[in-house]
Amino acid sequence: MEGPGGPLILGIETSCDETAAALVTDEGEIRSSVVSSQAELHARYGGVVPEVASRRHLELVTPVIREALAEANASLEDVDRVAVTRGPGLIGALLVGLAAAKAVAWSRRLPLVPVDHLDGHVASLYLEPDPLEPPFLCLLASGGHTMLLDVRSYTERELLGSTLDDAAGEAFDKGARLLGLGYPGGREIDRLAGEGDASAYDFPVARVPGLDFSFSGLKTALLYAVRDLGEEELDARRADLAASFQHAIVRALVERVREAATQAGRDRIAIVGGVAANSALRAALPEATAAPLALCTDNAAMIASAARWTEAVPYPRYLALDAYASR
Numbered sequence: 001m002e003g004p005g006g007p008l009i010l011g012i013e014t015s016c017d018e019t020a021a022a023l024v025t026d027e028g029e030i031r032s033s034v035v036s037s038q039a040e041l042h043a044r045y046g047g048v049v050p051e052v053a054s055r056r057h058l059e060l061v062t063p064v065i066r067e068a069l070a071e072a073n074a075s076l077e078d079v080d081r082v083a084v085t086r087g088p089g090l091i092g093a094l095l096v097g098l099a100a101a102k103a104v105a106w107s108r109r110l111p112l113v114p115v116d117h118l119d120g121h122v123a124s125l126y127l128e129p130d131p132l133e134p135p136f137l138c139l140l141a142s143g144g145h146t147m148l149l150d151v152r153s154y155t156e157r158e159l160l161g162s163t164l165d166d167a168a169g170e171a172f173d174k175g176a177r178l179l180g181l182g183y184p185g186g187r188e189i190d191r192l193a194g195e196g197d198a199s200a201y202d203f204p205v206a207r208v209p210g211l212d213f214s215f216s217g218l219k220t221a222l223l224y225a226v227r228d229l230g231e232e233e234l235d236a237r238r239a240d241l242a243a244s245f246q247h248a249i250v251r252a253l254v255e256r257v258r259e260a261a262t263q264a265g266r267d268r269i270a271i272v273g274g275v276a277a278n279s280a281l282r283a284a285l286p287e288a289t290a291a292p293l294a295l296c297t298d299n300a301a302m303i304a305s306a307a308r309w310t311e312a313v314p315y316p317r318y319l320a321l322d323a324y325a326s327r
């Protein structure tokens with residue numbers, strides 16, 4: 001069998017409920033990307049339980065790293081630096097990945113690259129086979145963040161707008177819960193919306209000044225709509241509700257990202273993060289570059305990718321490095 005050739009970056013991501021490891025080259029070629037989702041484990045609670053997530057990461061992180069190495073037909077000898085998500089995210093979950101990364105790097109006297117999770121999402125666009133080059137206007141929409149970023153270069157970006165309350169993915173997840181759908185909710189709403197009529201309900205989205213977002217009113221509107229229906233009626237209207245709710249979120253995102261692109265003078269738009277996997281959003285922004293589906297939701301290839309533009313901490317200085325829950 002062929003060897004991996006050239007040095008590899010080992011990426012590790014454990015900020016939420018995905019335990020992930022990947023091997024990526026300096027040129028941005030993905031040699032392997034393993035994602036072990038804990039979604040089923042958390043589904044019975046209707047959301048991520050931080051303590052449960054940390055424990056599961058601890059069980060999974062070593063096997064997932066091993067699998068990533070095996071899939072790339074590589075060993076630790078082929079790795080020249082270890083990249084890991086340092087934050088933002090669930091602090092206990094982050095600490096598991098950070099400790100694993102330190103241990104692997106330290107054992108081989110390798111440098112360690114602490115990566116910001118949000119830089120990781122943006123860097124999902126820089127991977128082969130179709131890497132995007134800055135500058136561009138980027139919508140980062142995930143379970144924890146909704147941001148409009150003017151990405152000027154690989155290392156410079158400006159925040160133009162963000163959510164004042166719920167993140168877009170959080171709105172999807174809360175909406176799904178109101179509709180009695182499973183967790184994680186975004187994908188469920190996306191699927192069910194395909195069978196519904198998006199114009200059945202006219203859900204409003206708050207217009208806030210500037211380039212910010214607000215989704216909490218929309219959630220309340222859905223709550224009222226659901227409350228007014230009986231059990232049987234809800235069953236009959238669930239797909240219409242999902243489609244209309246999704247339509248409202250997508251409309252808000254699309255309007256604002258286009259406004260931001262005009263204001264920043266960018267002719268290219270990109271969408272990243274879990275919500276960028278949404279089929280209605282992708283269809284509503286045909287001019288945008290969307291990260292490949294597998295790279296929208298949390299993964300470690302994007303973390304290794306971001307490490308290509310992030311300063312490495314030399315051995316053994318990183319042993320004292322801490323994780324951060326928020327910025």
Ligand code: KG4
Nearest residue numbers: 142143144169186187274275277278297298
């Ligand atoms: O980026 P991500 O995996 O994790 C965070 O950094 O938060 O994003 C997860 C979020 C969840 O809220 C999930 O419901 C949402 O992305 N999501 C979707 C879809 N797939 C995942 N939302 C809408 N449509 C989808 N197809």
Ligand code: ZN
Nearest residue numbers: 117142297298
């Ligand atoms: Zn994420």
